[in-house]
Every structure is written in structure tokens, then in C-alpha cells.
Amino acid sequence: MADKRMTGPEVVGRLESGMTIGIGGWASRRKPMSLVREILRSDLTDLTVVSYGGPDVGLLCAAGKVKKLVFGFVTLDSIPLDPHFRAARQSGSIEVAEYDEGMLQWGLYAASIRLPFLPTRAGLATSVTDTNPDLQLITDPYGSGDELIAMPAIHLDAALVHMNRADAAGNAQYLGPDPYFDDLFCMAADQAFVSCEKVVPTEELTRDHHAATIALRRLFVDGVVEAPNGAHLTSCAPDYGTDEGFLREYAAAAKSPEAWQAFSATYLSGDEETYQRAIAARDDEELSA
Amino acid sequence: MSDISRAEVCVAACAEIYRDNGEILASAFGTIPAIGVRLARHTFSPDLLLTDGESHLVQGTWAVGGPAEGVVEGWSPFRGIFDLNWTGKRHIVMVPVQIDRFGNVNISAIGDHAKPSVQLVGVRGAPGNTVYHATSYWIAKHSTRTFVPAVDMVSGAGNDRVAAAGTGASRYHDLRKVVTDLAVLDYAPASGAMRLVSVHPGVTVDEVHAATGFDLVVDGEVPVTRLPTDDELALIRDVIDPRNLRDKEVPA
Structure with missing residues (x-):
């Protein structure tokens, strides 16, 4: 089996400005944040981002990486609205395609199974059709008379997801409560990159867990990055929960350009190792406070 | 029991949303609907399914504001939630910013x-929810800021737009109730326009009209929303909301 292990910078080396990039996880849960941070450090720009959005979206917006966002929501869970995303929207600096959450799933699924579209009722009679004027309707060819939305395939140039464990070939496992849509993101993409808490020998994946927890099969994975604490600030249950204190600091960094500069200088100016050290130092400070 | 609060009236009204709903997934957003749906399942709608807010279906009755405590009876991850929603076996209470x-x-x-x-x-799942399964709304502060003549971004589909969109949208569209801190409302069958069902104790019909930015249908005398029973009050106060989070949403 091919050894697909690579580094975060090597993943970003496979991406190009203008690409459509899908980001797995859900809101503040199991986001591939170390790979998102690599994008922040890169000169990539004009990205179209597809996400069940959390701080991945806020950070990419704040760093000016996003040309267009394809989304159904952006939330930090404990903080209902992401202020960085709000600032980007309220200044009109990003384009959006706003869909029902299930339409997003449908679009990714259509891309996965190589269909141009899948029909759905979701979105009918709402402003989703007004704000996405390219959405087409299709009449049931079997005669019910129902007019349905033909949700177009959301084809991804690349997918980024984070899992608890993976082997070097890209079989990747979630140990938390929910696979989210990470398998669909990978299947809908030309290239899929999975970061994980720990790369383990294949036999370890099923030593204590049902094979159904291996949500990603290697035939849909192109690169594996070992990134301990790589989902940080978001949760990666059961390895760790959301860093709620840091989440508040992240949100507060949207208050002013100066606040963002300070946050960026402290946490985002160095490499991933520097970031993790800064987080560890911050934790020590909180403990001694 | 005496001194029944407005919040407790709202809890019982939200529980009523789920009366006679049978065996469906009950998803209730907002604190008072979350209390109400647990009250409904504990009493008159025992077949409802509830999640822990993450991915497990959990039996039993547990307090709001903390982790679910009960027997896990199934798995309902986000990865499968839209499949379930689109089968129709769900009744959601959502919290709109405008209606x-x-x-x-x-x-x-x-x-x-x-x-x-x-x-x-x-828009979250609102477009799909509204055209695929039963949908009700909870509004903690009934005012002309929320009850507006026209909403800016239609996220959940209303009766007029659904009628105009045809059977693709209307076949399973099923708007049920709107519960607020002042009243219970539904929709007049013929026109699909919002109708006043009852006013909470101490609230007048005129107050509801004044807090609503459009004309409400009123059919004759408007009854008063029922009070929670003593048993329901005990459940609310001692079991489901011992920290009194309901008063934070609808102050006494």
C-alpha cells in the first residue's frame, strides 16, 4: 500500500489559488484546523470554500482568503455567531451561495456519484432560489406534477478533513459521536487530505473499535498528515473538547483590525509547532491564573 | 399550585405543540420548547424520540442546561439527519428572527x-424542514421587530409562497403553531394567514395586535391559554428546569 503521509505545508503545496476547497467537520467540531492554519500561512487566495461552517470559515474570511463561501450556516456553537464571518458578510467582501444544509449534502453526494444534480424539495418557496438564480427546477418525469430543485453537484478541487486516527494509507477513523459529512467531502473531491491525531498501524484501527468507525477508505484519500491537537480550537471527541477559552479569544479578535493583528501575531505568524507551543503556554497561564 | 409564571404557561403551550404527534423525532430549539417537549414526552406524548443535541437518541427525562441523562436507544448523527427529516417523521420547533x-x-x-x-x-435546515415535515415556531418576545410585514431572507417557507410554488413544495408542507410569550397562534385553513388561537393569562387581544406588525385573523372570542397542571408544574420546577432557566427566556 502506498504510504501517503505528508506534512501540512506539503498539502498546501498541492493547492492553488482559485480552487474550490471543501472543509469537513461541523461548526466547532472536528475541523481540520491545522490544515486551515497552513492555508492562512500560505499565499493562496481567491478560494471558494464549502463548509458546514465554524471557525474555519471565520479565520479564512479574516485572513482574506475567501472569494466565495458555499454554506448553510456558520456558528461556533457556544458562541452562536462567528464575528469574523459576520464582518466579512456585512462588509460585502465575500460572495456566497447559501443553501439549506441538506442541499449541501445533496450537492456533495451528487458530485461523489458523478451525477450533474439530485432533485430535492429543500429550498423551494424560500429565498434560496432567489439568491441562487442559477438553481434550476425539474418537473417529475413520472407525472406527479411536482416541480423540484435540481441541486447541482458541488465538485471540490480538494477536501480537507480531520479524524482521530488514520493509517499511512489513508484509512481514517472517527472515535467521536458523529462522522459528519467527511466521507462525502472526500468522495466529492479530486484530492482529499486527512489530518489526524495519530497515525497508527492498520490493525490498531479495529483492535478496540468496530470497522464502521473507519469512515474514510483509502481509495478516497490522497494524503495523511499526523497533526496532534490538529483540530484545536474545535473539538475532537473523545481526544479533547472545544477550547472554549480560546474560542472567546478568537471571537474577541474580530473587535478591531488591531485586535486581529495582535491575535494573528501571537498565534498565526509561525508554523504549526509554534502555534501549538503558544496554545500550550496559554493553557499554562490559565492554569496558574 | 399558585404563582404560575408566564414562562410556565409558555412551557405548557410548547408541550401542547407535541400532543398527539405519535412516534416521531421531536426537535425543539429554545429553552422553553426544550422544557415543553420533555414535559410532553413525560406525560401525554410518550412515543416521541429526543436526541441529546449531538447524535444519540435518548430515553428518559433530564434537566435542561446540562448533559442528557438516560438510556441511549439509537444513533442519529448529522450524517443521517437530512435523510430522516426528509422522510417526514419529525416535528421541529425553530426560533425565527423574523416571521x-x-x-x-x-x-x-x-x-x-x-x-x-x-x-x-x-438558513440552516429551515428550507428543507418546512417543506418536508411539521414545523412550529417559538418566539420569546412577541414584538413588531419579529412579527413583520415581510421577512428579508425567507429561510423557512410560509403558506403563501408554498401555494405559489406548487405541489413540489406543498405536498408535505405543514406549518402548525406559533407560541410566543403573549399568545398561541396557528394559521387559518382557507387563507393560510396567521390566526390567534389563545392569549396567555393576563394578556389582552389588543396587546397581541399591538405587538404584531400585520393583521391577525381572529375568529370570535379568543380563549385563554390553559395553565399547567400541578403535576406539570412539579415536573417543570423539580425535574426538567430546576435551575429556572425558563425565567431567563421569558422574565416573570
Whole structure:
């Protein structure tokens, strides 16, 4: 089996400005944040981002990486609205395609199974059709008379997801409560990159867990990055929960350009190792406070 | 029991949303609906399914504001939730930021969608929910800020727009109730326009009209919303909301 292990910078080396990039996880849960941070450090720009959005979206917006966002929501869970995303929207600096959450799933699924579209009722009679004027309707060819939305395939140039464990070939496992849509993101993409808490020998994946927890099969994975604490600030249950204190600091960094500069200088100016050290130092400070 | 609060009246009214719903997934957003749905399952709607807010279906009755405590009876991850929703076996209570006369709601953005004056969370699952299964709404502060003549970004489909969109949208569209801190409302069958069902104790019909930014249908005398029973009050106060989070949502 091919050894697909690579580094975060090597993943970003496979991406190009203008690409459509899908980001797995859900809101503040199991986001591939170390790979998102690599994008922040890169000169990539004009990205179209597809996400069940959390701080991945806020950070990419704040760093000016996003040309267009394809989304159904952006939330930090404990903080209902992401202020960085709000600032980007309220200044009109990003384009959006706003869909029902299930339409997003449908679009990714259509891309996965190589269909141009899948029909759905979701979105009918709402402003989703007004704000996405390219959405087409299709009449049931079997005669019910129902007019349905033909949700177009959301084809991804690349997918980024984070899992608890993976082997070097890209079989990747979630140990938390929910696979989210990470398998669909990978299947809908030309290239899929999975970061994980720990790369383990294949036999370890099923030593204590049902094979159904291996949500990603290697035939849909192109690169594996070992990134301990790589989902940080978001949760990666059961390895760790959301860093709620840091989440508040992240949100507060949207208050002013100066606040963002300070946050960026402290946490985002160095490499991933520097970031993790800064987080560890911050934790020590909180403990001694 | 005496001194029944407005919040407790609202809890019972939210529980009533789930009466005779049978065996469906009950998803209730907002504190008072979350209390109400647990009250309904504990009493008159025992077949409802509830999640822990993450991915497990959990039996039993546990307090709001803390982790679910009960027997796990199934798995309902986000990865499968839209499949379930689209089967129709669900009744959701959502919390709109704006709602109009025909039950169109907005949770997405205020102002011009290309450059909103206030960006909210996004349409979430509201478009799909409203055309696929039963949907009700909870509004903790009934006011003309929320009850508006027209919503900015229609996230959940109302009766007029669904009728205009045809059977693709209308076949399973099923708007049920709107519960607020002042009243219970539904929709007049013929027109699909919002109708006053009952006013909470101590609230007048005129107050409801004044707090609503459009005309409400009123059929004759408007009854008063029922009070929670003593048993229901004990459940609310001692079991489901011992920390009294309900008063934070609807102050006494």
C-alpha cells in the first residue's frame, strides 16, 4: 500500500489559488484546523470554500482568503455567531451561495456519484432560489406534477478533513459521536487530505473499535498528515473538547483590525509547532491564573 | 399550585405543540420548547424520540442546561439527519428572527443578502424542514421587530409562497403553531394567514395586535391559554428546569 503521509505545508503545496476547497467537520467540531492554519500561512487566495461552517470559515474570511463561501450556516456553537464571518458578510467582501444544509449534502453526494444534480424539495418557496438564480427546477418525469430543485453537484478541487486516527494509507477513523459529512467531502473531491491525531498501524484501527468507525477508505484519500491537537480550537471527541477559552479569544479578535493583528501575531505568524507551543503556554497561564 | 409564571404557561403551550404527534423525532430549539417537549414526552406524548443535541437518541427525562441523562436507544448523527427529516417523521420547533403573516421566517440575514446589515447564522435546515415535515415556531418576545410585514431572507417557507410554488413544495408542507410569550397562534385553513388561537393569562387581544406588525385573523372570542397542571408544574420546577432557566427566556 502506498504510504501517503505528508506534512501540512506539503498539502498546501498541492493547492492553488482559485480552487474550490471543501472543509469537513461541523461548526466547532472536528475541523481540520491545522490544515486551515497552513492555508492562512500560505499565499493562496481567491478560494471558494464549502463548509458546514465554524471557525474555519471565520479565520479564512479574516485572513482574506475567501472569494466565495458555499454554506448553510456558520456558528461556533457556544458562541452562536462567528464575528469574523459576520464582518466579512456585512462588509460585502465575500460572495456566497447559501443553501439549506441538506442541499449541501445533496450537492456533495451528487458530485461523489458523478451525477450533474439530485432533485430535492429543500429550498423551494424560500429565498434560496432567489439568491441562487442559477438553481434550476425539474418537473417529475413520472407525472406527479411536482416541480423540484435540481441541486447541482458541488465538485471540490480538494477536501480537507480531520479524524482521530488514520493509517499511512489513508484509512481514517472517527472515535467521536458523529462522522459528519467527511466521507462525502472526500468522495466529492479530486484530492482529499486527512489530518489526524495519530497515525497508527492498520490493525490498531479495529483492535478496540468496530470497522464502521473507519469512515474514510483509502481509495478516497490522497494524503495523511499526523497533526496532534490538529483540530484545536474545535473539538475532537473523545481526544479533547472545544477550547472554549480560546474560542472567546478568537471571537474577541474580530473587535478591531488591531485586535486581529495582535491575535494573528501571537498565534498565526509561525508554523504549526509554534502555534501549538503558544496554545500550550496559554493553557499554562490559565492554569496558574 | 399558585404563582404560575408566564414562562410556565409558555412551557405548557410548547408541550401542547407535541400532543398527539405519535412516534416521531421531536426537535425543539429554545429553552422553553426544550422544557415543553420533555414535559410532553413525560406525560401525554410518550412515543416521541429526543436526541441529546449531538447524535444519540435518548430515553428518559433530564434537566435542561446540562448533559442528557438516560438510556441511549439509537444513533442519529448529522450524517443521517437530512435523510430522516426528509422522510417526514419529525416535528421541529425553530426560533425565527423574523416571521410574517403567512409563516415565512428568517434566520439568515437582515437587509440586502449581498451585503447584509446584520448577518445571522444562515438558513440552516429551515428550507428543507418546512417543506418536508411539521414545523412550529417559538418566539420569546412577541414584538413588531419579529412579527413583520415581510421577512428579508425567507429561510423557512410560509403558506403563501408554498401555494405559489406548487405541489413540489406543498405536498408535505405543514406549518402548525406559533407560541410566543403573549399568545398561541396557528394559521387559518382557507387563507393560510396567521390566526390567534389563545392569549396567555393576563394578556389582552389588543396587546397581541399591538405587538404584531400585520393583521391577525381572529375568529370570535379568543380563549385563554390553559395553565399547567400541578403535576406539570412539579415536573417543570423539580425535574426538567430546576435551575429556572425558563425565567431567563421569558422574565416573570
